[in-house]
Structure formats: structure tokens, C-alpha cells
Amino acid sequence: QVQLQESGPGLVKPSETLSLTCTVSGGSISSYYWSWIRQPPGKQLEWIGYIYYSGDTNYNPSLKSRVSISVDTSKNQFSLKLSSVTAADTAVYYCARTRDYSTKYYFDYWGQGTLVTVSS
Amino acid sequence: DIQMTQSPSSLSASVGDRVTITCRASQSISSYLNWYQQKPGKAPKLLIHAASSLQSGDPSRFSGSGSGTDFTLTISSLQPEDSATYYCQQSYSTPWTFGQGTKVEIK
Numbered sequence: 001q002v003q004l005q006e007s008g009p010g011l012v013k014p015s016e017t018l019s020l021t022c023t024v025s026g027g028s029i030s031s032y033y034w035s036w037i038r039q040p041p042g043k044q045l046e047w048i049g050y051i052y053y054s055g056d057t058n059y060n061p062s063l064k065s066r067v068s069i070s071v072d073t074s075k076n077q078f079s080l081k082l083s084s085v086t087a088a089d090t091a092v093y094y095c096a097r098t099r100d101y102s103t104k105y106y107f108d109y110w111g112q113g114t115l116v117t118v119s120s
Numbered sequence: 121d122i123q124m125t126q127s128p129s130s131l132s133a134s135v136g137d138r139v140t141i142t143c144r145a146s147q148s149i150s151s152y153l154n155w156y157q158q159k160p161g162k163a164p165k166l167l168i169h170a171a172s173s174l175q176s177g178d179p180s181r182f183s184g185s186g187s188g189t190d191f192t193l194t195i196s197s198l199q200p201e202d203s204a205t206y207y208c209q210q211s212y213s214t215p216w217t218f219g220q221g222t223k224v225e226i227k
Binding site for chain 1: 209219
């Protein structure tokens with residue numbers, strides 16, 4: 001059974017960089033896409049971007065200038081960096097495995113989520 | 121970006137009722153549509169992918185249909201454990217986007 005676990009600081013100061021890591025267990029990170037998704041308190045889900053195990057990335061244009069996703073296949077981990085954060089970036093951040101079913105993508109395994117609060 | 125609009129935003133139904141949630145895309149997305157169930161304090165859980173493919177192990181009372189711009193998620197006989205918020209999500213083109221959610225409550 002594939003499991004994902006987010007880790008990183010729960011509090012980030014405005015203008016600083018949010019950094020999270022997702023550790024994948026129970027399966028290999030290879031041959032899949034991996035996404036970050038966030039959900040501000042009481043609001044809907046927002047896809048941040050994905051990375052393929054080979055390193056190819058695709059980001060949401062609304063965040064593209066501030067976001068970077070990387071992968072470390074040796075550790076079975078992928079990471080998110082979001083720079084110049086503001087209070088609007090306060091959210092629960094999820095990592096998720098992204099399956100490709102004949103080019104139809106979907107999120108089949110999710111981490112439990114981690115709340116990141118942006119505040120001084 | 122493709123906008124996903126769900127209706128209703130919330131509903132209350134009795135155990136055993138048939139429940140239908142609608143999701144409309146701002147442009148045609150073929151069958152690139154997924155449904156997720158989210159319970160309070162938990163991560164979303166995939167229910168249906170590619171508009172109508174039920175995830176293995178999920179109850180057959182859940183079904184999805186539609187193509188193009190209009191989609192539905194149907195719960196044929198509502199159970200107490202189905203109390204949750206349901207989201208649709210398109211994967212036709214990036215940025216992948218979600219609906220605003222439909223909260224299902226049990227009367």
C-alpha cells in the first residue's frame with residue numbers, strides 16, 4: 001500500500017520561502033507523476049504543480065513565478081518550495097501520486113496533509 | 121483556466137435516498153473528469169476517474185456519468201458514512217482545476 005507523508009515547518013514568516021517534503025513509502029517514486037495540492041481553510045482545492053520522476057515539471061501559472069518542485073529518487077521523496085509567501089498562502093498542503101490513465105490524470109494516493117500558516 | 125462549477129453547494133438527504141451532484145465545465149473536457157470524497161480533517165479520496173470508472177474497493181452505490189461539459193456523481197442509496205464534501209476535478213488541460221465542492225449531510 002503506497003503511503004505519502006508531508007513534512008516541514010508549520011509556520012512560515014511573510015516574504016520567506018515555504019519548504020515541504022513528501023516521503024513516499026510502500027512503492028517506488030519511479031514511473032509516476034507526483035503533485036502538490038493545497039486547500040486554504042474552508043476553501044476549495046488548488047493544484048500547485050507536478051513533477052515526473054525524471055524531473056519534468058508542470059506548474060500552475062498562478063504560482064509559477066514562485067514555485068519549484070524537485071524530486072530525489074534515491075530517497076523516494078519530492079519537495080515543494082514556494083517563495084515570497086503571504087497570508088494568502090496559508091493552507092493545508094497535500095502531496096499526491098498522480099496516475100496517468102491513457103492521458104487521463106488523477107490523484108489516487110494522498111498524504112494526510114500539513115497545515116502551513118504564514119504569519120509573523 | 122477551465123472553471124468547474126458544482127451544484128448544489130450543499131444538500132441534506134435521508135439514508136437510502138438517491139443523491140445526484142452535478143459538475144459543469146466551462147469548456148468541453150471530454151471524459152477527463154474525476155470525483156473525490158473528503159471527510160472533515162482528512163485528505164480527499166479518489167472515488168471515480170475518467171468520468172465513470174469507480175475506484176477498486178469503493179461501494180458500487182457510487183457512479184459517475186457524463187462527457188463534454190456536464191457530469192454527474194450519483195449515490196444510489198445514501199449511507200451515513202457518505203456524509204462528506206465531494207469535489208470534481210478536470211484533467212483535460214493544466215492547470216488542473218477543482219469544483220468548489222458539494223457538502224452532503226444526512227438528515
